[in-house]
Amino acid sequence: MKDIFSSKAYLDMELLRFTTAGSVDDGKSTLIGRLLYDSKSIFEDQLDAVKRASIQKGNEHLNLALFTDGLRAEREQGITIDVAYRYFATPKRKFIIADTPGHIQYTRNMVTGASTANAAIVLIDARNGVIEQTYRHAYLASLLGIPHIIVCINKMDLMDYRQDVFLNIAGDFQKFADQVFPKTDIRFIPISALHGDNVVKPSMNMPWFNEGTLLQVLETIPISQDHDLVHPRFPVQYVIRPESDKYHDYRGYAGRVAGGFFRPGDQIIVLPSHLQSEVVSIDTFNGPLKETYPPMSITLTIKDDLDISRGDMIVSASDLPTESSYIDIMICWMNPRPPQFDVRYVLKHTTREVRCIVKEVDYVLNINTLEKITTNKTIKMNDIARVHLQTTQPLFIDPYTSNRITGSLILIDESTNETVAAGMIL
């Protein structure tokens, strides 16, 4: 381990965020435990605690699933209630796992975990093959715009590590993927999380498979194109005015670049005013930059003294987003109280906050069959539906498929302050 961190290489690592999707007994916790354990990310005191707990529970092997235990209620009931985040690193990349529960509030948790992920691991039990829930998991991953899906066909040990089992399942999945999300990058890996085959170490039991272990795939899938590098978008988050003698007239627009590039001299337009100006500088604590791109947090100064505040958006003068008060979205409803059609919700989109009403429902999606239901358009918790929102003021939007930041929004119920829905703009 020592050598890994002694070079400057560590300072040059990339960050990959991934989420895991699987049904209750597909072995998700075991797989994460295996990844952590075999990549030597488990410390002695954690290992001791899990060894003790495994013996206490009467488990035959070290129970790898216990590494991902969280809250007291989860340990007592042997279930996962909420998204938990796990971390590990190899010399190539640092990984953040959004570990989402398999059953309770499944859709809500998976959507949450998937919203910031570059990759999703979809687990399939080799004994059952592709089942209804697999479609659901894969569909949600693609709906949330995850660019890479890694299908792990688990429990190969129980199917005698047979290649035909693997090929059949992969074929079934690919057929579905070609129809529903043809652009997504999909990989298939036969594994046994319990025994460690093809997770971190190559499997001796499956010599017919030589496309790399799960860890190798996680270390090498290309992620540099996962951001929108085409359409320059800068939601203004905070206005910096030092009001000190040295920076008397300084007025900087702080925020995180949501798309494209900005360089000094670029012609820009400020929304909603549509006033035009020019980028003067890209400021940071470490000095000015020559260019900036997602997901950098920087401060822009511009040539003209315009009235700009939080919620405005600075964009390229030659590439404007859509400006609209009528928003067509796929919504994921996350609250026990169903949407009310005569109630105004708070809508958050980038740094902008407006109010909206749910105007009409096109259809509710049967998430297992992907059938569009137009006969009964009642939306319940964990439902996915296509709806139209009417906002009090226009939003500056891009389709979610082109930009996950300017294409996403949440709704907040003003009476409870709860986040009740997530929306992906169509």
Next chain:
Amino acid sequence: MRIDYQLTHLNELEAEAIYVLREVASQFEHPALLFSGGKDSIVLVHLSRKAFYPAKIPFPLLHIDTGHNFMETLDFRDRLVSSLQAQLVVGSVQESIDSGRVVEEQGINASRNLLQTVTLLDTIAKNKYDAAIGGARRDEEKARAKERFFSHRDSFGQWDPKNQRPELWYLFNGKKRMGEHFRVFPISNWTEMDIWQYILAEKIDLPSIYFTHERKVFFRDGVWLAAAPFMEMKPTEKIETLQVRCRTVGDISCTGLSLSTADTVEDIIQEIAATRITERGGRYDDKRSDAAMEDRKKEGYF
């Protein structure tokens, strides 16, 4: 090799933390930054400086003082505050004891760690803080792995882990009723190694106790603790003078010391890369039970 236009993981974590800090300044009226003098809160202060540059940090630093501090930490705190021209607010556990708000634990394992929660919540209420920015990380402990960036606290300061608001993309919901507040954790996604690499890359100054020094210590339940006048010892425990350093910094009564000769950040990184015990493995306060952190957090702990 990295391809162009892909940030390094440290740059990406920094950009994320700066974004969160700017959200706090935008969404809340009276935020405060919880400052313990430990490395994580020092990194938070550094990130805050970067987030609002060239303006000053737009919120005060809040130190909950147990009265059982390492002197080096207090000196460091005062120097940092004056160099940043920041505002420092101190909530004193001793005052909470003197005024009868809390009763001090007695006996061998007595610690003021738990009492801090009352002082913290009192200080938040008294100053009407609506957001307390903390340096907790999800990799530290299993209850913390479930934390949101924006974590809601009810009017009793309590955390309800089973009923948290979903947190999607980077759209943080800081809405609350009167008397409620938020805890915000900008470095949620950092690991111990990330923190140290960042300290190295950014040349961030730390209190001397993080580096090797001679100290009078004694051994209890697998942990080296610092000898101090208020630390009651068992007759079997002996004071020794050893080369040690702190891996985490908290109240003296619960901060385990590690035997180490590391005297530079590079040495510490080597040591952490080779070490097989988690950071909080040396925290006496976590050894009370399997759910020690979860229970304290529910009541309003950091």
